Amino acid sequence: MNPFRFGNVVTGRYFTNREKEIKEITSEIKAGQHVVLMSPRRYGKSSLVNEVMKSSRVKWFRINMELIADEVDLANYYVKNALTLSKFEKIKHYLKNLRVQPYIQIQPTTNEIAVSFSAEKRNISTLLSDTFQLPEVIAKNIKQKIVIVFDEFQEIRRISPILERKMRGIFQYQENITYIFIGSQEAMIREIFQDKKNPFYKFGRHITLHKIDEAAFTDFILKRFSAEKIDASKIVKPILKFTDCHPYYTQQLCHEIYMLCENKSPTPGVIKRAVDQIVTEHHADYSRWWNTLTNTERKVIIGISSGEGNPTSQEFIKKYGIKSASTSGSVITKLIAVGTLIKKSGEGMKIEDPFWEKWILKNR
Numbered sequence: 226m227n228p229f230r231f232g233n234v235v236t237g238r239y240f241t242n243r244e245k246e247i248k249e250i251t252s253e254i255k256a257g258q259h260v261v262l263m264s265p266r267r268y269g270k271s272s273l274v275n276e277v278m279k280s281s282r283v284k285w286f287r288i289n290m291e292l293i294a295d296e297v298d299l300a301n302y303y304v305k306n307a308l309t310l311s312k313f314e315k316i317k318h319y320l321k322n323l324r325v326q327p328y329i330q331i332q333p334t335t336n337e338i339a340v341s342f343s344a345e346k347r348n349i350s351t352l353l354s355d356t357f358q359l360p361e362v363i364a365k366n367i368k369q370k371i372v373i374v375f376d377e378f379q380e381i382r383r384i385s386p387i388l389e390r391k392m393r394g395i396f397q398y399q400e401n402i403t404y405i406f407i408g409s410q411e412a413m414i415r416e417i418f419q420d421k422k423n424p425f426y427k428f429g430r431h432i433t434l435h436k437i438d439e440a441a442f443t444d445f446i447l448k449r450f451s452a453e454k455i456d457a458s459k460i461v462k463p464i465l466k467f468t469d470c471h472p473y474y475t476q477q478l479c480h481e482i483y484m485l486c487e488n489k490s491p492t493p494g495v496i497k498r499a500v501d502q503i504v505t506e507h508h509a510d511y512s513r514w515w516n517t518l519t520n521t522e523r524k525v526i527i528g529i530s531s532g533e534g535n536p537t538s539q540e541f542i543k544k545y546g547i548k549s550a551s552t553s554g555s556v557i558t559k560l561i562a563v564g565t566l567i568k569k570s571g572e573g574m575k576i577e578d579p580f581w582e583k584w585i586l587k588n589r
């Protein structure tokens with residue numbers, strides 16, 4: 226079986242390291258301290274929180290804000306998840322106290338429930354109040370603390386403009402609920418939690434998740450290959466050099482290498498073949514991304530992927546025919562916000578996806 230996995234939350238043998246972060250987040254939630262966990266996409270936030278919650282044995286549920294369409298949809302998910310933490314016999318009791326009544330469906334064999342509110346506009350505020358209060362009511366009743374994880378929390382701004390104030394107003398009086406907010410868009414998360422005029426100002430303790438430490442990742446890669454009787458000692462260094470220790474891209478590349486491996490002791494040539502394979506396989510996506518870019522965005526990206534220095538320098542903008550340094554600057558701000566570009570650990574910028582970068586270079 227392929228010893229590498231990428232895409233979804235990973236756990237068990239597919240999850241490595243993060244001991245320090247697990248300890249830190251565990252001790253914060255035990256103390257009832259709300260946490261804001263931040264990093265670019267695909268660094269392993271969801272996997273990490275999943276690991277923390279599994280080992281802590283606290284009652285919890287997760288709301289993936291990316292999947293929520295609007296306020297009513299949020300209430301449906303929220304109430305449904307909260308009810309799974311209560312005793313089945315108690316569900317009726319909790320529902321009775323809701324001012325907007327949901328339509329409930331129960332799957333008799335599994336006791337699984339589906340909740341659907343059909344709220345009118347004028348009822349939405351009441352519905353949300355009851356929804357956000359429900360976990361606290363349940364926590365008191367079962368005499369246990371509850372942790373609620375909001376994944377991709379910055380999506381709150383897309384869902385509804387009233388949510389931030391509404392939530393904060395209720396959350397701040399709860400004694401038995403600890404919140405973990407996960408965010409992928411740093412600028413937006415900072416605005417939500419670090420801007421004085423916003424309701425969630427200073428609500429949680431910030432933790433920034435970094436890529437996986439090189440030594441730990443090296444061990445992981447060697448071990449996973451060796452579980453399939455492959456000696457990866459000749460390729461592990463160049464793999465991590467290519468992916469820059471990015472958790473997702475590293476697993477993606479290793480996954481492909483494993484599929485292409487023809488002998489038990491592969492040499493670096495296999496890396497190039499794996500990269501080419503990934504680039505070819507994703508051609509349709511890559512060209513679609515490319516086609517959504519404006520002309521100036523393309524110029525900036527071409528310059529950066531060619532290893533050209535500072536994109537706001539006179540040299541750069543002249544060479545790539547960009548109007549002005551400030552045009553280049555605002556394009557960069559936007560591309561960082563959407564995650565296309567990423568700040569390098571030292572200075573400067575790079576393309577976030579190393580395979581896409583190869584595709585750009587190859588197709589020019």
Ligand SMILES: Nc1ncnc2c1ncn2[C@@H]1O[C@H](COP(=O)(O)OP(=O)(O)O)[C@@H](O)[C@H]1O
Nearest residue numbers: 230231232241267268269270271272472473476
């Ligand atoms: N601790 C880890 N060990 C190994 N691989 C990881 C780890 N964390 C993340 N990954 C890789 O990155 C991918 C994305 O992880 P995920 O938790 O979904 O990230 P995020 O929630 O930050 O977007 C996983 O499918 C896996 O391939």
Ligand SMILES: [Mg+2]
Nearest residue numbers: 270271272376
């Ligand atoms: Mg995630």
